[in-house]
Amino acid sequence: MSLTGTAAFDIGRVTDGELESGTSILLTGDGDAIDAVFYRLIAPDDDERTVVLATDCDGRTIKRDLDGIDRGLGDQASVLTCAGVSRDDDITAIEDISDLTKAGMEFSTLLAEAQQETDRFRAGINLCSSILAEVDDTRSVYRFLNSNFLTELRRGDGIGVCAIDTSADIGANIDSIIKGLETSFDGRIDVEDAVGATTIEISGLGDVDGTVELRR
Numbered sequence: 506m507s508l509t510g511t512a513a514f515d516i517g518r519v520t521d522g523e524l525e526s527g528t529s530i531l532l533t534g535d536g537d538a539i540d541a542v543f544y545r546l547i548a549p550d551d552d553e554r555t556v557v558l559a560t561d562c563d564g565r566t567i568k569r570d571l572d573g574i575d576r577g578l579g580d581q582a583s584v585l586t587c588a589g590v591s592r593d594d595d596i597t598a599i600e601d602i603s604d605l606t607k608a609g610m611e612f613s614t615l616l617a618e619a620q621q622e623t624d625r626f627r628a629g630i631n632l633c634s635s636i637l638a639e640v641d642d643t644r645s646v647y648r649f650l651n652s653n654f655l656t657e658l659r660r661g662d663g664i665g666v667c668a669i670d671t672s673a674d675i676g677a678n679i680d681s682i683i684k685g686l687e688t689s690f691d692g693r694i695d696v697e698d699a700v701g702a703t704t705i706e707i708s709g710l711g712d713v714d715g716t717v718e719l720r721r
Contacts, residue, residue: 514553514627514664518545518574519694519705522713526625527658530710531686532668534696539668540570540631541719542696542705546666547629548574554619555582555627558612560635563589564596567631583615603639605646609653616657626663630654634673643677651689 513523519542530546532539548571549555555578559567564586568579583595587602597611619626630636637646650667658665667690671679687693692709703719 511662515550516546516713518548519719520707520713520717524664524710524713526662526664528664528692528710529655529658529690530666531683531690531693532666532696533671533683533693535672535698536670538696538698538703539670541703542694543629543631543666543668544570544574547627548578549581549627552623553581553625553627554623555629556612556615556619557582557584558608558630559584559586559588560602560632561588562586564592565589583619585611585615602636605640605649609649613653613657616661620661624662626661628654628657628663628665629668631668632670632673633667634670634675634679637675637682638673643682647685647689650686655689
């Protein structure tokens with residue numbers, strides 16, 4: 506997965522350890538429980554940019570949530586959203602998330618622009634379950650992920666996180682969809698929310714595998 510001479514990506518905000526460049530993570534969980542983990546994984550270090558495809562909130566919200574992790578991180582993020590309007594060079598809006606051809610092109614453009622500023626990036630989709638609910642053919646989502654999202658990770662120096670809300674009504678069996686998607690990703694992080702803490706189960710990511718309790 507890693508590129509020759511490429512430093513690993515620190516994920517200390519979630520668990521001790523690092524991920525090789527090119528690593529892709531399928532993040533699953535019920536409702537708001539996955540948000541805390543998603544933002545901690547994609548929050549950029551000093552020499553990184555973050556690019557997010559947001560389906561359920563606008564770009565300002567994404568930037569604010571990143572700033573909640575550490576002040577100023579929102580300034581290192583570019584957002585493609587279908588729940589808001591274009592605000593500046595860092596926030597791009599699209600009208601129809603079911604048009605995955607356009608979404609893929611716009612997302613790839615933002616990633617290319619991010620890599621003109623710095624080689625290293627973190628990419629995220631929050632929430633892929635909302636895309637699955639909008640499209641007529643779930644196979645188009647598989648194609649989008651493999652042709653755009655995962656391909657960009659292999660081409661560049663970055664890691665990626667694709668979040669799915671397991672409580673969402675997508676008009677199909679979501680457990681079956683997740684099982685199919687797992688084969689395309691390097692690893693999976695499953696999130697369970699409890700009073701005062703969030704428990705995450707990590708699998709497929711080598712040395713960082715295991716159960717971690719994420720304190721709020």
